Amino acid sequence: MGEVINSSIEGYKDLLKSFIETQDERSLYGVEMMSKSFLKNNILPEEIVDMHIQALEELYPELSQEVKHSMNFLLEAMISYGIKQQEIQSLKEKQF
Amino acid sequence: MGEVINSSIEGYKDLLKSFIETQDERSLYGVEMMSKSFLKNNILPEEIVDMHIQALEELYPELSQEVKHSMNFLLEAMISYGIKQQEIQSLKEKQF
Numbered sequence: 001m002g003e004v005i006n007s008s009i010e011g012y013k014d015l016l017k018s019f020i021e022t023q024d025e026r027s028l029y030g031v032e033m034m035s036k037s038f039l040k041n042n043i044l045p046e047e048i049v050d051m052h053i054q055a056l057e058e059l060y061p062e063l064s065q066e067v068k069h070s071m072n073f074l075l076e077a078m079i080s081y082g083i084k085q086q087e088i089q090s091l092k093e094k095q096f
Numbered sequence: 097m098g099e100v101i102n103s104s105i106e107g108y109k110d111l112l113k114s115f116i117e118t119q120d121e122r123s124l125y126g127v128e129m130m131s132k133s134f135l136k137n138n139i140l141p142e143e144i145v146d147m148h149i150q151a152l153e154e155l156y157p158e159l160s161q162e163v164k165h166s167m168n169f170l171l172e173a174m175i176s177y178g179i180k181q182q183e184i185q186s187l188k189e190k191q192f
Binding site for chain 2: 012015016019020023027028031032034035036038039045048049052056060063066067069070072073074076077078079080081084085088
């Protein structure tokens with residue numbers, strides 16, 4: 001799981017940069033595909049938020065502390081969803 | 097579902113403000129509880145991101161366009177997770 005996330009950060013950051021600059025449909029389509037791939041690889045929602053924070057900090061080193069703190073808060077708001085996803089995954093693995 | 101989100105925005109915004117200002121454990125515990133309640137009420141991950149954007153814009157009306165665009169991008173990255181959650185919910189409803 002860690003590997004998928006690590007190898008995705010650069011791609012995510014590039015798409016994010018392109019979307020911020022142009023708000024084009026192509027970047028949105030790209031992130032839609034990426035989202036499907038994350039889910040397929042059992043990446044948790046809070047891991048996506050974490051990757052987003054990392055990408056944002058790399059693109060904007062001057063990012064305000066308020067925004068950084070707020071993103072950590074959002075990450076926390078996703079944790080129940082990650083726990084649920086892991087439970088479902090674990091049930092699936094037991095079934096097959 | 098819409099009602100749960102609408103009545104939660106103020107609470108979420110207050111907790112977020114408190115966390116940004118103090119980074120205290122109490123706010124993190126609060127959002128952890130809120131996260132469980134959102135999941136129980138079948139709120140989708142992208143709806144949480146959407147609520148986060150709204151709260152952040154209300155707290156910081158001067159929020160940069162870059163951050164706003166980036167949050168819309170993150171929302172898009174969560175959509176597959178929401179679709180999956182709805183599929184699971186729909187299967188559950190068929191079973192009972």
